[in-house]
Amino acid sequence: MSKSELEVQVWFIDLIHDQKYVTARWAKRYSEITGIEVETLVKGTIIFLLGLLIVLKQPHYLANGLLVIVPIILTYLEPSERPSTGIMFIYWTLFGFFVVFDRVLEYIPLYYAFKLAGFVALFLPPSNPTIELIHKKINYIPEK
Secondary structure (H helix, E strand, C coil): CCHHHHHHHHHHHHHHHCCCCHHHHHHHHHHHHHCCCHHHHHHHHHHHHHHHHHHCCCHHHHHHHHHHHHHHHHHHHCHHHCCCHHHHHHHHHHHHHHHHHHHHHCCCCCHHHHHHHHHHHCCCCCCCHHHHHHHHHHHCCCCC
């Protein structure tokens, strides 16, 4: 496994187990309620969401809803986990672009699953040279 793959794997493990992240706190809370292991619960949730994106007649409501609600939660309810302003600028710009063309692009099989995965990838740690370069360029955008 390369350094970048290990870094991404550690990032996902931290999101599930490190209590400083809201995802880990929610996973732990629901794990205690249901009695299901945290990793099994997270994997099941991901599979359930992907299944819904595949079988729903109108998957854009679910995908776009998640893509709006999660950044809002991170920005306003969990400000300690808020991504940088540069990343959020790119996120909302790309999101707006894709929403405008959703109706055309949704004819691509599994479009909404790929769209969701692509937007999650924006938050991955900068582990390869291309992503590091993008992060360096983004960090020059002044935060207010």
